[in-house]
Amino acid sequence: MTDNEVYIAIRAQLLKQLNEAGIAVPVVAGFQSTKQGREDSFVMFFPIEEAAQGWQGRNYHVVGRDANHRETQWVEKTLQVQGVGTVQALTANDITATVRMMVNSLPFVEALRKQHIGVQRAGNLRTPFFINDQGNYEMSPSFDVKITHSREIKPNTAAVNALYPDIYRI
Structure with missing residues (x-):
């Protein structure tokens, strides 16, 4: 799986569960290559580290x-999820705590x-x-x-059909 495939799945599930909870807040991926501008309130997630698990x-x-050579590696990726702003009567802390509960929920994990x-x-x-751009x-x-999730590569590897050893005594 690629990073984009993983992030699309996570974002879609977060948006679905936030919508079901009646919390209308955008979910964005951090560190994007193109700047999208800042929203007043949003939930953002971004990668912190990735570690390989076990042998490839x-x-x-x-x-x-x-x-038809294929190599697969299971990886464990750490994501940071952050909430900014207020929505309805919810503070940034309320939004982030709710998202944390959603991430731990059975519907999120199963999806x-x-x-x-x-x-x-x-x-x-x-x-x-922190002190924002308005000094508050x-x-x-x-x-x-x-x-x-797994990562996969498919190296171009030729198959060997026969091996003829040519061993002589010295």
């Missing part, structure tokens, strides 16, 4: 001279599992403040969640 698996399905994405338990909520203190709550 290899398999072959030989057809003629093509080995992503069906798309071959594992969800680990979301971590503690952090609530730092603004809350910037966030939490981390680990997800798992």
Whole structure:
């Protein structure tokens, strides 16, 4: 799976569950290559790290001279989820805490599992403040969640049909 496939699945499920809860807030991916402008209120997620889990698996399905070589690696990616602004009577902390509960919920975990994405338990909520562009203190709550998915490559590998050893005694 590519990063975009994983992020699209996560964003779609977050939007669905926020809509079902009656919370109308955009969900955006952080660190995008094109700037989209800032919303007053939003939920944002972005990757922090990725670690390989276990050994890289290899398999072959030989057809003629093509080995149909495929290598698969399970990865564990840490995402940070952050809420900004207020929606209805909810503070940024309320929005972020609600999203954390949604990420831990059975509907979220099962929907992503069906798309071959594992969800680990979301971590503690952090609530730092910063001074915004208007000189006011603004809350910037966030939490981390680990997800798992596979990455795959298909190297061009030729198949060997026969091996003729030519060994001589010295």
